[in-house]
Amino acid sequence: MCHTLKRFIKLHLVLFLLIGHSAATAQNALVLQTDFGVKDAAVATMRGVAFGVSPGLGIFDLTHEIPPYNIWEGAYRLEQTARYWPAGTVFVSVVDPGVGTDRKPVVLKTKSGHYFVTPDNGTLTLVSESLGIESVREIDEAVHRRADSGKSYTFHGRDVFAYTGAKLAAGIITFEEVGQELPPHVVKIERPEAAYRDNGVYGYVPILDIRYGNVWTNIDRELFGKLNADIGDVFLVTVRYNDTVLFSDEVPYVRTFGDVNVGEPLLYMNSLDKLSIAINMDDFAGTYGVQAGPDYKIEVRKRGTGN
């Protein structure tokens, strides 16, 4: 009986280890972000690959509505989200206009203990600063690419990023097994400071108030004050995508949307005390094709005074 008991205990330990392992692999979430939208099957194939790696894995969405190829907005959404997930969470972000070029597939581990699996194309600009770089590793695609991908066509979001992220979140590979360590740097998107010069203030669009299409700038109240701006004054506002003018017109600086007629543009201070541009009861960003990012440049010059 002693022998029986020992065998029983051994069997139990094995079973517990199995159960324990299965439980452990479900502890770290996998959070997906793309610019794919959800109308086609691309995101669902990423979920399928991740589920196939580990059926117990918690698979979540950040958003899939990043505007196509807008790396900046991807960076911004990661920054807004990451700190609300526990350490160990693995974010996979695929906004990848450079697929097929030499941008590196990487995993960033931040000092906060979060992981970011992404092409290193600027997506990590903000979280690398706010959460701190612990280490960066290049994904070894020879090892971490789905077995039956790559014959003719590799969809990196699915075959490399979701696949590697799922293995990391599930504890099937360690961070060290991702691939070789790189110098602790990531590709950064340049962000010029907002500035005053020659009777104008200059900034960019860090983010849209996306549900309403309002354009937020990085020009704060103090800087705008250098134009001696008073409520009711009219300004010449120009919005450019790099050198292309998207909007240029006179716009009044008002207290609330209702101070202009329906359908007319306005300048106002948003809840973060930054200068913002809107259309009363309409979508400024959609109307003029404005998105978020340092490439969307704002110029505000004093033109006249209000009535």
Add this chain to the structure above:
Amino acid sequence: MCHTLKRFIKLHLVLFLLIGHSAATAQNALVLQTDFGVKDAAVATMRGVAFGVSPGLGIFDLTHEIPPYNIWEGAYRLEQTARYWPAGTVFVSVVDPGVGTDRKPVVLKTKSGHYFVTPDNGTLTLVSESLGIESVREIDEAVHRRADSGKSYTFHGRDVFAYTGAKLAAGIITFEEVGQELPPHVVKIERPEAAYRDNGVYGYVPILDIRYGNVWTNIDRELFGKLNADIGDVFLVTVRYNDTVLFSDEVPYVRTFGDVNVGEPLLYMNSLDKLSIAINMDDFAGTYGVQAGPDYKIEVRKRGTGN
């Protein structure tokens, strides 16, 4: 060996309790509803907070496409959904135009055993009636607010509602631990009965046929009959948002959409036998800015007879 066995059994019971507990905490779903959309990171931060509370928790979406601040539609979607989830399910609904005012953060437990975590602003109008009020408790924000929130800014959807809902669903707190019990009442949105007077019928828009933008009313076939309505008759239809006229024109009462030209409005009886308004091959609600709710008022008066 007897001693060894006893220790082994004790150890086992502890392990089983741990595993059992972990399994138990995953039994109740957390179902999220907001008016935030999914283009930005707000919903993802709510998911992150809930996951951080309990990694094994089932986290689901009802919808995040409630029109901004439309409390009525939030109430309606809860009513449509709740009965299809098992007792014990915790719904978190955040449609909260009054954030920062004195509306109370509450948890409603219904007689059906469902929980609703929400600002008490009318969101509970329908489920409180259909599922019955078992008890209402006010969320004690001093206890149930995320530890590192509240320094400068609290996002209630994430820091109070998702956080409290997740703890309740995971069994980390009991319903009694939510906060003090309130009288068994919730804030209700007033819903006037549809009525006939002076050759007109009057009602409101309980819900849109949202995929097509058709406007459903609470005017049923019998009430409409008081206008001696025949197929082909033309009516003067007015749609108001409170006192603002959104639409006012002559509209024929027809059997099917194809009875009017493409792009023209029509009156018809929907599958619930309620009078409804549409545009053939277009979106009536979107075109005229009509949403669901008692504030969207319908007036139908007889004008002439069809050709």
Add this chain to the structure above:
Amino acid sequence: MCHTLKRFIKLHLVLFLLIGHSAATAQNALVLQTDFGVKDAAVATMRGVAFGVSPGLGIFDLTHEIPPYNIWEGAYRLEQTARYWPAGTVFVSVVDPGVGTDRKPVVLKTKSGHYFVTPDNGTLTLVSESLGIESVREIDEAVHRRADSGKSYTFHGRDVFAYTGAKLAAGIITFEEVGQELPPHVVKIERPEAAYRDNGVYGYVPILDIRYGNVWTNIDRELFGKLNADIGDVFLVTVRYNDTVLFSDEVPYVRTFGDVNVGEPLLYMNSLDKLSIAINMDDFAGTYGVQAGPDYKIEVRKRGTGN
């Protein structure tokens, strides 16, 4: 003590079986596809029913943005997705214009070991070919319909398809228990081959490039070559929905979008080497109401040569 030990072991085996069963039921994913959108509660009620069947079940979305009643696109998305999910995955697809008619509710088991729960209305056209038919069974609605549905109204997506799919994925019923076996055939949507005749090429729209609204055809480079097409040549392009003309105009065949002015249509070869139609910086499909499917027919005839 021997007796105690035996009882302990027996208790353990029961507990392990319970735990093991609970773990096993979570191994197969349930993947939902509909044309319902996510603005109302329909999808959430399907999730609720599935969760109620088995709280540990992994419930995922393929997409809910299939255009209303577009069975073809549902078929196409299943085809794109299924192979990236492990064998045993249960797909529930509800694009069901014929609800209430005699289309059969079925479960297809493919040779690859995937399950598809759907009305047999053409949705299975593509996966039945690519993954192979192992067996088809008709869902016995007398057995597999939610207990409290069917009194007055049954929502098949929720009460039959999601309910049966969840039971199958959770291992609560076997495939054999779904209902009687049918002959190994499914309803197929006819797909005419692209063809050349009388100085024209004829095809249909297998799928849209949905994020941009570009229309892809099944006309490949070789077939198009029969028109002696050169870059810069202008063609008369006609798009029909069955016999209704949606678009008919002269369109140049160009190398890149930028070869025509903003807002003008163009013909180009897509990444799959198929002839495609777009508007530079705009949405061709949305503008002209083109969707995917064999009912959307393309005719391209040579008209003149470019400048």
